[in-house]
Amino acid sequence: MFMECSTQLTISDVKDVETILGFKLPQQLKEHYLQFNGGIPVKPCFYGYDIDFETEIAEFSPIKYKNSSKLLEERYLDLINRNALPNRYLPFANDWGGNLFCIDLEKGRVVLIWMDLGGVTERSINFLSNNFVTFINNLEASEID
Numbered sequence: 001m002f003m004e005c006s007t008q009l010t011i012s013d014v015k016d017v018e019t020i021l022g023f024k025l026p027q028q029l030k031e032h033y034l035q036f037n038g039g040i041p042v043k044p045c046f047y048g049y050d051i052d053f054e055t056e057i058a059e060f061s062p063i064k065y066k067n068s069s070k071l072l073e074e075r076y077l078d079l080i081n082r083n084a085l086p087n088r089y090l091p092f093a094n095d096w097g098g099n100l101f102c103i104d105l106e107k108g109r110v111v112l113i114w115m116d117l118g119g120v121t122e123r124s125i126n127f128l129s130n131n132f133v134t135f136i137n138n139l140e141a142s143e144i145d
Helices: 011-021 027-035 072-081 132-137
Strands: 045-048 053-060 089-095 100-104 110-113 125-129
Touching: 011 027, 011 072, 027 132, 045 125, 072 089, 089 110, 110 132, 125 132
Parallel strands: none
Antiparallel strands: 045 053, 053 089, 089 100, 100 110, 110 125
16 A cells, blocks of 8 residues: 555654654554554545545654654654644645645645645645544546656
8 A cells, every 4th residue: 555665654653753743643643653654555536526626745754763765753743843734634645746734733634735825824735534544545546657
């Protein structure tokens, strides 16, 4: 399901990161990361058929063990410290343009936040799924392959 993942996580690793972040990771995200720590999804595309929208995930950020990209916890803390992202959004992946796939920590929804429109506003936040598992299950292969 995912390629080029970082080092396999343990429950202890996840707890360490939760301590760094200051909150518990959403359960669905935690379960996914215990299986696949970051990496590239084999099915990287999300199609919003009802809103005529499509995007492709470049990679999921790893937790604790860096392989190539910035760690999930580093990215979150950096964006929050720079006031570049509301703290209710936890970025777990990015597209090829640097836009962020995030979990809304208050509602559990998955959104895509366009980062190239200036500050984050309602206009730059795009709803994708009601929860993380549904988002993962709705990823599709690229039509270009």
